[in-house]
Amino acid sequence: xxxxxxxxxxxxxxxxxxxxxxxxxxxxxxxxxxxxxxxxxxxxxxxxxxxxxxxxxxxxxxxxxxxxxxxxxxxxxxxxxxxxxxxxxxxxxxxxxxxxxxxxxxxxxxxxxxxxxxxxxxxxxxxxxxxxxxxxxxxxxxxxxxx
Amino acid sequence: xxxxxxxxxxxxxxxxxxxxxxxxxxxxxxxxxxxxxxxxxxxxxxxxxxxxxxxxxxxxxxxxxxxxxxxxxxxxxxxxxxxxxxxxxxxxxxxxxxxxxxxxxxxxxxxxxxxxxxxxxxxxxxxxxxxxxxxxxxxxxxx
Numbered sequence: 374x375x376x377x378x379x380x381x382x383x384x385x386x387x388x389x390x391x392x393x394x395x396x397x398x399x400x401x402x403x404x405x406x407x408x409x410x411x412x413x414x415x416x417x418x419x420x421x422x423x424x425x426x427x428x429x430x431x432x433x434x435x436x437x438x439x440x441x442x443x444x445x446x447x448x449x450x451x452x453x454x455x456x457x458x459x460x461x462x463x464x465x466x467x468x469x470x471x472x473x474x475x476x477x478x479x480x481x482x483x484x485x486x487x488x489x490x491x492x493x494x495x496x497x498x499x500x501x502x503x504x505x506x507x508x509x510x511x512x513x514x515x516x517x518x519x520x
Numbered sequence: 521x522x523x524x525x526x527x528x529x530x531x532x533x534x535x536x537x538x539x540x541x542x543x544x545x546x547x548x549x550x551x552x553x554x555x556x557x558x559x560x561x562x563x564x565x566x567x568x569x570x571x572x573x574x575x576x577x578x579x580x581x582x583x584x585x586x587x588x589x590x591x592x593x594x595x596x597x598x599x600x601x602x603x604x605x606x607x608x609x610x611x612x613x614x615x616x617x618x619x620x621x622x623x624x625x626x627x628x629x630x631x632x633x634x635x636x637x638x639x640x641x642x643x644x645x646x647x648x649x650x651x652x653x654x655x656x657x658x659x660x661x662x663x
Contacts, residue, residue, distance in 0.1 A: 407641035408648055425642050482625055486644060489632035496633055498548075498555035498572050501626075505556045 375510050377452060384503035388492065389449055397487050398442030399435040403428050404483040405476075412476055445484070448511045455514040463518035474516040481508035523649055528595050530646035535592045538634065545630050546585025547578030552626035560619055584623070591654050602657045610661035617662065620655035627651065 405412050406428045413422050419433040428434055444462065451458035466472045485504060489496045523531075538545055551572050554561050567576040587605055594601030609615055628647060632639045 404641045404644060408645045425645075429641070482628075485625075486629055486632045486639075489629045490636050490639055493633050493636060496629075498552045501552055501629060502556045 374453065375455070380499070381503040381506060382452070384500045385449060385452070385507050388488070388496075388500060388504070389446065391492070392442075392488075394442045394446065395435070395439045397484070397491060398438035398440070398445075400438070400487045400490075401480065401484045402434055402438030402441060404487065405480050406434065408483065409476070409479045412479065415470065415472060415476075441480070442484075445511065448514070449507065452507065452510065455510055456517050459511075459514040460518060463515050466515055467519040474512070474519060477512040477515050481505075481512060484508065521649055521652065523595070523646075523653060526642075527646040527649055530643050531592055531595060531650045534631070534635070534639075534643055534647065535589060537638070538631070539589070541634065542585050542589060543578075543582035545627075545634060546583070546588075547581035549623065549627040549630040550577050550581030550584060552630060553623050556626060557619075557622045560622060563613075563615055563619070585627075588627075588651075588654060591650075591657075595650070598653055598657050599660070602654065606658055606660050609658045614662075617655065617659040620651075620658060624648070624651035624655065 421427040
């Protein structure tokens with residue numbers, strides 16, 4: 374069970390309400406694949422992701438970015454009991470997708486940077502800190518079922 | 521992981537854009553560091569004010585980004601450009617190298633907030649690599 378202050382809850386949910394899930398999700402995933410190119414190993418079925426321009430224009434990348442960010446929304450909805458809520462998703466990442474959990478951190482960093490680009494000065498240090506905590510909680514929940 | 525000519529070009533171009541606001545950006549990056557990763561405050565116990573708006577933190581952040589600017593000017597030999605700082609970090613400051621990654625992150629977030637869409641994935645990549653190089657050079661003489 375994570376302890377959230379009212380300030381943190383407010384910072385997270387208020388910003389989330391303004392997030393364009395499709396846009397932010399796509400941008401975050403594009404960044405992951407460009408900035409940490411070894412993550413492309415998980416997306417062999419996506420077609421052309423051989424360079425930054427191809428990645429940015431790839432429809433499958435965009436669609437998957439939206440999927441991932443929808444899950445971030447689910448996480449926020451279950452922020453008081455995330456380990457439990459994400460049991461299946463964690464198992465899926467471990468047993469089916471075989472994703473190295475270090476990659477969760479890379480995606481989290483990309484998401485934080487996209488939020489900064491999107492919201493500019495509204496992404497204050499306080500808001501950034503609350504989101505960093507939310508991201509850390511998501512990473513922990515997603516990594517929990519690995520064995 | 522080495523910097524390509526393209527990476528160096530992107531880093532230099534960004535620097536030219538942000539140079540007029542370097543002090544502000546540096547101050548904000550360090551402010552974010554202590555807000556987002558509070559354990560880093562342990563290195564600043566000699567600062568009277570460790571709040572987000574601390575003038576000491578802002579001044580120090582400006583100093584740090586200034587040094588990074590030196591590394592940008594000497595990007596073809598960062599090891600030489602930061603040689604003195606490398607010694608300072610190894611023998612005096614002894615900041616745990618894990619923290620260089622944390623500051624790199626808050627600096628990237630600050631750059632992103634200031635540059636918005638101009639902080640493209642490719643610019644982000646170039647800076648991520650460059651800051652990793654700076655971190656390597658700074659920890660070079662640790663042991």
